[in-house]
Amino acid sequence: VDPTGLGRAMGLTQMGEIKITLAQEALADEAAAKNAAPAPAAASAIIPATVPAPVQQVAVAQPAKPAAPAAKSDQVSLTLKPGEGREIKLEMLKGSVVAYEWSASGPVNHDTHGETYNAAQGDFHSYSKGRQIKGDKGELTALFDGTHGWFWRNRTTGNVTIVLNTTGDYLNVKK
Structure with a gap:
């Protein structure tokens, strides 16, 4: 939520959108790797349970990295x-x-x-x-x-x- 528009003006909104996209791509790659495993039915049952944890970890860890070497x-x-x-x-x-x-x-x-x-x-x-x-x-x-x-x-x-x-x-x- 960016009620004043300051986040978009400073480029923070775009940075957040890019990070979300990268996190989603990483999760899709991880899911594709799990689907290639010998037991695809078991892997697809596990993926929904494990998807939220990496999204939260990536969203929390990612913003700190670009802020330091800017x-x-x-x-x-x-x-x-x-x-x-x-x-x-x-x-x-x-x-x-x-x-x-x-x-x-x-x-x-x-x-x-x-x-x-x-x-x-x-x-x-x-x-x-x-x-x-x-x-x-x-x-x-x-x-x-x-x-x-x-x-x-x-x-x-x-x-x-x-x-x-x-x-x-x-x-x-x-x-």
């Missing part, structure tokens, strides 16, 4: 025209950590910040700011569930290209 890596680039500002955000859960490094072909102003899901206009937390710099690197730890990332503005008279590299625990990249 590290992703991405490289994203964008080009800003003179006066233009744009941002790249990572969808992250509270406590998630991302190592990042970005570089720009010319000096830019930047604001590293985050917003909770469904935040009001102008409601955000700023992690760091800089003026007329060509890069930054470090770790970003999400203080809350939401989007966390970088806003850049080009105050030069020429185009500036920015390349962002991220590695860590995040759900997706939004450009």
Whole structure:
């Protein structure tokens, strides 16, 4: 049940559906192996009694495995025209950590910040700011569930290209 739709938006609903499908496939494979045994009538009588236990074990054990090694890596680039500002955000859960490094072909102003899901206009937390710099690197730890990332503005008279590299625990990249 996902009354707010947050589970689907964060990809949790899809992960659950995939895990259920995988569990059902594993049970079908197990049932097929038992049906190939010499006593098929006895095996089919046993299968309904044993099916619920593996489903519960798989459903309980599976979610813990993907949560630990959820590290992703991405490289994203964008080009800003003179006066233009744009941002790249990572969808992250509270406590998630991302190592990042970005570089720009010319000096830019930047604001590293985050917003909770469904935040009001102008409601955000700023992690760091800089003026007329060509890069930054470090770790970003999400203080809350939401989007966390970088806003850049080009105050030069020429185009500036920015390349962002991220590695860590995040759900997706939004450009």
